[in-house]
Amino acid sequence: MKTESNLEKVLNAGHLAVTSECGPPRGALPEEVVKKSKYLEGVVDAVNITDNQTAMVRMSSFAASVITKQQGLHPLLQMVTRDRNRLAMQADIIGAYSLGIDTMLCLSGDHTKFGDHPMAANVHDIDSVQLIQMVKQMRDEGKFQGGADLKGDPPKMFIGAAANPFADPFELRVMRLAKKINAGADFIQTQCIFNVDKFEKWMEGVRARRLHEKCYILAGITPIKSVGAAKFMQNRVPGMEVPQEIVDRMAATPKEEQPEEGIKICVEAIERLKNVEGVAGFHIMAIEWEEKVEEIVKRAGLYPRPQV
Template identity: 70%
Template sequence: GAYSLGINTMLCLSGDHPKFGDHATAKSVYDLDSVQLVRMVQKMRDEGKFQGGADIDCPPKMFVGAASNPFAEPFDLRVSRLAKKIKAGADFVQTQCIFNLDKFEKFMEMVCDRGLNEKVYLLAGITPMKSAGMAKYMKNKVPGMDVPDEVIKRLEGVSKAEQPEEGIKIAVESIQRLKEVKGVHGFHIMAIEWEEKVPQIVEKAGLFPRPAVENL
């Protein structure tokens, strides 16, 4: 369906539990987990087979993506979970929003120790904070998020009117630091209900014009 409309990139997610959405009583569906979904799309593309075994006349040439949360517990299993998605067929991976840069750098060391950085394109997730209130909400209410107290204190250290610009500065500084981390191939900028700020962040972080990259 999607491929017939010209869409050639698919991000395979299991999604959050319904209780975190606006239909909290909806029933979860567990027919496939995210690893199995990646494998299903990869099989459709490379083997020309539906999951049930039927042939596909025109296999969808999808660039298959997956997500990774470097901050979920248990931390030591995060890289193994990523490895499963890569083995299943993920071509690229985008991470959860990164605010704890020290922990993410440790995660990337573990990724590189296993050679996974040579098997997949990894995009580091960046989200600019609009305010200290947003930072507190993400720290306390959003599952799998790791927002250090230092980030909140920095935002609280300026006036409310200045907090949006300070949030952009933090995002830009994060990108500039993570550019130097081995295994990071690019960035996924998630400006939540603030999409108009993406060009500003990209420009200030030196991501435009886009750099030339080599195929894996």
């Protein structure tokens, strides 16, 4: 064990892990963070707290992680390299660790073009692979990126990274994962999986390089609320692949039954993915639909969560 992270303990004990996410509010509304965390209490092993997702300003991941922690959950601090340079990020890593946050996800972040501040500078002092390296160096060597020694105990962060098996070029996607693992990623959360066939093909490549033995891979799952949401994700969200059969299935369902159909699709996907060698758990991203995570976890046979 490298850290005290609950997620690491669950994975290390051989359980299928379950994580979910909470997008912080666009204002000083701690009660909203509390409300969302209540939906996830006892249902997941860690809660991703997104960092200005879709390049929209929100309560900082750091602050919302602390509030989530105060509610007794295990926050998973997301950090994007888009908004801050290496000094600011390292400061937040030791700050977060000082407040008991021990799990994080290293990302480059959505481009500012997609958010409400397209006029802002994209920082990108370092990229997501270099961020993973930096956190690992802080944890394992007790050194800042610039080379100086950290004072006191190093921040024992369980280090996560993202992988998108559905982006192009497909043949590069396994090597990109290998790079993140070599940089120091302990676990991976994938992009939402709708095309299970393609994911399985990617996992074949992952296993061929034995990457699943070096890192825990959590399969990303998103329940679709409506045929409109399915079409939106199919056409408008970069890096997302929604097969036509899913859109058709939602379209063939009466409107009022579509949310239930979406949950069904999601539970079926989890059941199928459980049998894929190398899948160590699930990351359920129920965007603005956090209240459904408990039901998904229960219906997918992932409840109760292990106490480790």
